[in-house]
Amino acid sequence: MKNRYLRALKRQPVDRTPIWIMRQAGRYLPEYREVRKQAGDFLSLCKNPELACLVTLQPLERFDLDAAIIFSDILTIPDAMGLGLTLEEGVGPRFNSPLRTVADIRKLPEVDAETQLSYVMQAIAMARHELADRVPLIGFSGSPWTLATYMVEGGSSKEFRYVKGMMHDQPDSADLLMQKLTRSVTDYLCAQVAAGAQSLMIFDTWGGVLAEPDYVRFSLEPMTRIVQNLKSRQVASNIPITLFTKGGGNWLEMIATSGCDAVGLDWTVSLASARSRVGHLVALQGNMDPTVLYASEDKVASEAIRILDDYGEGDGHVFNLGHGIHPGIEPDRVRVLVDTVHRESIR
């Protein structure tokens, strides 16, 4: 198996810097759009293990990527909890029954991931089989806080008025919600490992909208509990875990002491500075601005080199974008990026 990715996460020597791309199985690929059309909508695609497996593998056919990530959505857990998820193009995620009261949260069921999210486990098992150990397979979940934002707001948000309102005025309710989500996410990620995931990532897309004490209580602590729970369960104890709080650059020291193996960085953070702050504790993943992929091939290559140089010599770097790839990107730009990273990082 091409094991650069797993080795880099453990800060072990690698022959070249590994690279994968957040949302690498996605709308920028015409072959993905074909399968998506076949499946109907996004959620139907997530829930169809054969097709989810198929699109998981698509980017590997085109590009020399160092990892696959299972095709799924961060909102599978709240969907399984019965909130009625719909995902419409251009509208974003919507929940028919958002959580607004203590009663809503009290009666929120926890998820039995093995059975209720069996479609994810099936897709993982199939993808592992199809990959045949060519590259490792990444499993993932949204962070409790990030899931909570969608569950309480009822969809995407700019102000986060309701979820922050709950946090400010009913912090015990918010804590209860985080506890339930923490347990469900832990079980979900454990089940993904049992199904074949070889690495785990927690996407904290919205932790960066919080004040520091709120981030610590409502986002970082739940993620830390998940990491520690996973590390204490035999099935997952050796599985590297990456935490990614978008906009979390102020809090790297705290994130890095959660027990995770790697920290994902958005593009606003200097890799050199992040490495000097936390490189003795964790590997670092990132961090090209996704919009660079709209630019010329020369610019893509020069920016890739700048980022490799910013990290500097030595191990512990997983190249990635600082956020998911945009749907409008020309696939050939990804090839330039992947090939440049590999060519320019030969040890």
Added chain:
Amino acid sequence: MKNRYLRALKRQPVDRTPIWIMRQAGRYLPEYREVRKQAGDFLSLCKNPELACLVTLQPLERFDLDAAIIFSDILTIPDAMGLGLTLEEGVGPRFNSPLRTVADIRKLPEVDAETQLSYVMQAIAMARHELADRVPLIGFSGSPWTLATYMVEGGSSKEFRYVKGMMHDQPDSADLLMQKLTRSVTDYLCAQVAAGAQSLMIFDTWGGVLAEPDYVRFSLEPMTRIVQNLKSRQVASNIPITLFTKGGGNWLEMIATSGCDAVGLDWTVSLASARSRVGHLVALQGNMDPTVLYASEDKVASEAIRILDDYGEGDGHVFNLGHGIHPGIEPDRVRVLVDTVHRESIR
């Protein structure tokens, strides 16, 4: 004159921590909405010096604020450059003629602030007169980068595809645009001081979407040139200047060495940590999460106290929100905030 605000900006001793609120003259006030209705739309209100002066003073009638800020918009400069600004409720700013090509940028005229933006200067002169030295008056501008995002995108943006595209693929064009904007913003702020502004603030609302080297070149360097130009002009040499890059927490050391007097902080940054990083160089403004004002009066008060404690003893703190006040806020919450800050910070 109540001069806590100006003294705090110079890190001189004050009797209480001063407070003002970004967008304090705004839609959350019913009396503002009345005047706005009278004026027609937002831009007509900005361009009517009598009414702009009137709404500038409104929050001072209600709350014991330590500064007034002239009512205006950050996009007056591109409007004066002929881009055809419209501001529609719910839609946000739109430019009829966005900049997309080198030719667009080359032919972009610079602004003669004294004449083309005389409505701002008149409003400032009137507000200074009406304030009769009760509190100092703040003038402001958008940062060159922030203005450029709207001018190139044609309005608000999530991806910043076009302006970043220009930056990545035509960096010389982007530099030229920044040079033109730097000169216009400098002249504009100088004219505001000549008209009566006693303090200046540069809003870099969108600097935080950039990778570090891009932030330095396209946002911080232009702001630094503006600060240094203002400090070298006799009319403005003693006027304190606050730079505020939303999402700029990673870059405080660089911002603080620009020559500015104070750095504005959004709510994701810990004041204690910011102070230990740059408190020997600059005063700090901020940084309550604006959504706290949706919460109970008790929560508003306890959060105000937490933020005062986070800054700690000593001078150099200007209390504010970490971003503009939301239109849906109950005005009484602002009273609680202002009174708490004053009461809990008596020296």
